[in-house]
């Protein structure tokens with residue numbers, strides 16, 4: 249076992265904060281460096297809020313390739329590609345296409361499930377020991393299908409998923425409506441078009457930003473130093489080791505660093521001479537305020553056809569509805585595209601017309617965009633880097649909230665010199 253050290257965590261999204269959490273519990277002196285004025289203001293701010301432990305199949309899969317051409321041609325498609333003169337974008341796309349092979353995608357699913365189940369166990373321990381109010385609820389999840397062929401395909405996958413430990417069952421349309429009465433609203437286009445759904449009772453929801461703020465408070469109370477508003481410009485090296493973190497405001501000496509910079513991780517890694525296969529997949533969300541006396545969703549929902557997720561989030565006496573979706577391969581800009589926001593708004597209005605008062609329009613529903621730090625295969629990158637005292641915890645794509653605690657515990661174990669509780673095959677930096 250290594251001795252305790254002075255460790256610097258680069259980035260204060262959910263990956264950085266959870267890493268700091270386990271490091272400080274292992275007795276290390278921890279500093280967190282973040283360019284924004286607060287924690288979790290980027291991808292971890294208003295994500296889909298689903299703790300999606302059983303739904304980890306990567307975007308890259310055999311069924312996705314035939315859908316890509318029509319998606320690329322439609323302006324309202326869930327996935328949109330904006331070609332750029334950027335070799336990083338094209339290389340990522342090529343690797344994504346190669347990862348769509350059935351064998352690759354099934355192996356990725358198996359590996360991600362081991363990490364997600366581990367993360368779930370850690371989340372259960374966390375909520376039983378700590379008292380952060382983040383709208384955490386064990387709602388279960390219903391994934392809805394509008395085309396019979398897609399539903400049949402999902403049913404065929406049930407046995408495979410069960411063999412890996414998922415607790416799921418198939419429901420016909422009437423059973424879906426009985427489970428979630430808002431789908432029975434005669435104005436709900438989603439309710440009318442579905443042919444069936446897959447229910448997973450063990451899925452959960454929670455607000456990643458509120459969790460992050462609560463964690464920040466706990467970390468400060470345990471002596472973690474936060475350098476907010478500090479942009480990391482580079483890392484100083486001597487004799488092949490990192491010696492200090494350079495920021496726009498000064499240099500911070502360190503024994504060891506953990507890179508948790510989300511979609512920006514490859515930008516820093518390039519300055520150190522190594523490539524991380526991470527590219528931003530831009531997504532959007534809205535947070536719908538409840539009607540004063542209105543009904544709210546009792547279960548988390550995924551519209552598999554339109555690739556939109558709905559999660560009820562409780563805060564004090566009200567339950568808001570987080571609606572998230574879209575995957576735009578459009579570079580690093582986090583500009584909010586009003587056309588995409590309007591599309592998401594219309595999806596929500598057509599799916600759950602009674603969920604809120606839609607009259608004020610999307611601008612009244614906290615429109616937000618974030619960059620998922622996506623790897624082509626959908627596997628995060630955990631552990632060693634080419635530098636012995638620089639560790640990686642990045643590239644969690646669409647599952648960074650779900651996988652946060654497991655990934656962070658693995659990092660802390662590796663730094664401690666202990667064997668992580670799940671196998672690391674496939675999670676490490678490709679050489």
Ligand SMILES: Cc1cc2nc3c(=O)[nH]c(=O)nc-3n(C[C@H](O)[C@H](O)[C@H](O)COP(=O)(O)OP(=O)(O)OC[C@H]3O[C@@H](n4cnc5c(N)ncnc54)[C@H](O)[C@@H]3O)c2cc1C
Pocket residue numbers: 258259260261262263264281282283284287288289290291292293294295296297298299300478479480481508509510511512516529530531532533557572573617618619620621641642643644645646647648649650651
């Ligand atoms: C629309 C949408 C919906 C999603 N829904 C879900 C969901 O339902 N469930 C789920 O599990 N996941 C979901 N995700 C994915 C999840 O939100 C991300 O995987 C996760 O937030 C990534 O966390 P992170 O800490 O790696 O990155 P970030 O949260 O982006 O954190 C990286 C931090 O590094 C900082 N940083 C970057 N560069 C520098 C620098 N040079 N110097 C200093 N600081 C720097 C950034 O400011 C940022 O705070 C969703 C994502 C999106 C966009």
